Every structure is written in C-alpha cells, then in structure tokens.
Amino acid sequence: MYQLPDLTYDYAALGNYISKDIMQLHHSKHHQAYVDKLNKALDDAPELKDQSLESLLRGVDSLPENVRTVIRNNGGGHYNHSLFWQWMSPDGGGQPTGELANKLVAQYGDFQGFVDEFTAKSLSVFGSGWCWLMPDLSITTNANQDSPIMQGSEAPLLGLDVWEHAYYLDYKNKRDDYVNAWWNVVNWRFVEQRLHDSE
Numbered sequence: 794m795y796q797l798p799d800l801t802y803d804y805a806a807l808g809n810y811i812s813k814d815i816m817q818l819h820h821s822k823h824h825q826a827y828v829d830k831l832n833k834a835l836d837d838a839p840e841l842k843d844q845s846l847e848s849l850l851r852g853v854d855s856l857p858e859n860v861r862t863v864i865r866n867n868g869g870g871h872y873n874h875s876l877f878w879q880w881m882s883p884d885g886g887g888q889p890t891g892e893l894a895n896k897l898v899a900q901y902g903d904f905q906g907f908v909d910e911f912t913a914k915s916l917s918v919f920g921s922g923w924c925w926l927m928p929d930l931s932i933t934t935n936a937n938q939d940s941p942i943m944q945g946s947e948a949p950l951l952g953l954d955v956w957e958h959a960y961y962l963d964y965k966n967k968r969d970d971y972v973n974a975w976w977n978v979v980n981w982r983f984v985e986q987r988l989h990d991s992e
C-alpha cells in the first residue's frame with residue numbers, strides 16, 4: 794500500500810510564496826487522492842503490487858488496460874508530488890552552486906537565462922501539467938500527471954506543478970505570479986543531489 798509521504802517542513806513554512814492553505818489542500822487532499830486511487834487500482838490488479846512505482850510508470854503503456862489510465866494518472870500523481878515537496882524548501886531560493894550552476898550557465902548563458910526559459914515553458918503548458926529540468930539540462934513539459942519516465946527518459950532533476958490546484962487559492966488565474974514566487978522556494982541542494990545521482 795502506498796502512503797502519503799510526510800513533508801519535512803510545516804504547511805506554513807513556505808511563507809507567502811506558497812501559502813499554508815495551498816500546501817495543506819495540495820498535500821492532504823490532492824496528493825492523498827492520488828495515493829488512494831493508486832492503491833485502489835492495485836487492488837484491482839494485485840499482480841502488479843510487487844513492482845516499484847517507478848517500474849509501473851516506466852512500463853505504463855503495457856499495463857493491463859483496465860488499470861492503465863488510472864495508474865498513469867494517479868501513480869504519476871503520487872510520483873510527481875512526492876518529488877515536488879522535496880523540490881521546495883523554506884531554505885530554498887537563490888541560485889544553485891557547483892556543477893549544476895556551471896552546466897546551466899553553459900546551456901543558457903546565465904542563471905537568469907535558464908529561469909526565463911523555464912518560466913516561459915511553464916506558462917506555455919495548456920491546461921494542467923508539469924514543467925521539467927532534465928538531466929541533460931533541457932526543459933520539457935508534460936500534460937496531466939505524466940512524467941518523462943513514462944516516455945523512457947531519465948527522471949527529472951526539477952519539476953514545477955502548474956495545475957491550477959497548485960496556485961489558484963492564492964494566485965487565482967495568475968500562473969505567472971505563482972511561477973515567479975516559486976523560484977524563491979526552490980530547493981537547489983536537492984536538485985544538485987539529483988544531478989550528481991544521475992551521473
């Protein structure tokens with residue numbers, strides 16, 4: 794049985810950038826719902842229970858048809874959100890250091906060039922989805938709760954949830970204000986660790 798992971802910080806810890814109300818709703822309601830629906834799907838296909846979540850998602854196209862879509866949406870939702878909470882930190886913001894910083898500068902000219910391109914791609918997602926920084930430093934997007942690993946790619950270094958449920962309470966329809974605020978809480982230490990682990 795999959796379980797909702799605890800946050801390593803309080804719901805209110807991200808201050809005005811991502812409010813306590815958004816964090817509480819997003820984690821305890823939305824993420825919990827993905828976990829619950831994923832568990833229910835696995836009750837309907839118990840032969841899949843021995844596989845890791847990552848394995849299920851990497852093989853999503855060959856899952857039994859009766860659970861394929863529900864695992865894609867809710868397994869993807871659980872996977873993406875479990876990372877998303879770690880991609881933010883009350884000690885976040887600022888800029889990355891070391892190898893990650895050097896690679897971003899090499900790819901985008903300077904750190905702000907990377908921020909501008911990631912922001913633009915985040916704003917270009919039509920409807921619900923995610924924007925990713927990949928291990929090759931490219932920036933990609935997916936619709937819904939899809940992850941790059943469903944398409945045979947490596948796991949992303951960083952990801953931003955641009956579903957309205959991630960920002961509507963505070964930012965209404967202003968996704969750009971949400972994205973601009975989010976940069977203040979990005980947990981670069983975790984992103985640097987993921988780059989290191991991907992090599």
Ligand code: MN
Binds near residue numbers: 823954956958
């Ligand atoms: Mn979300």
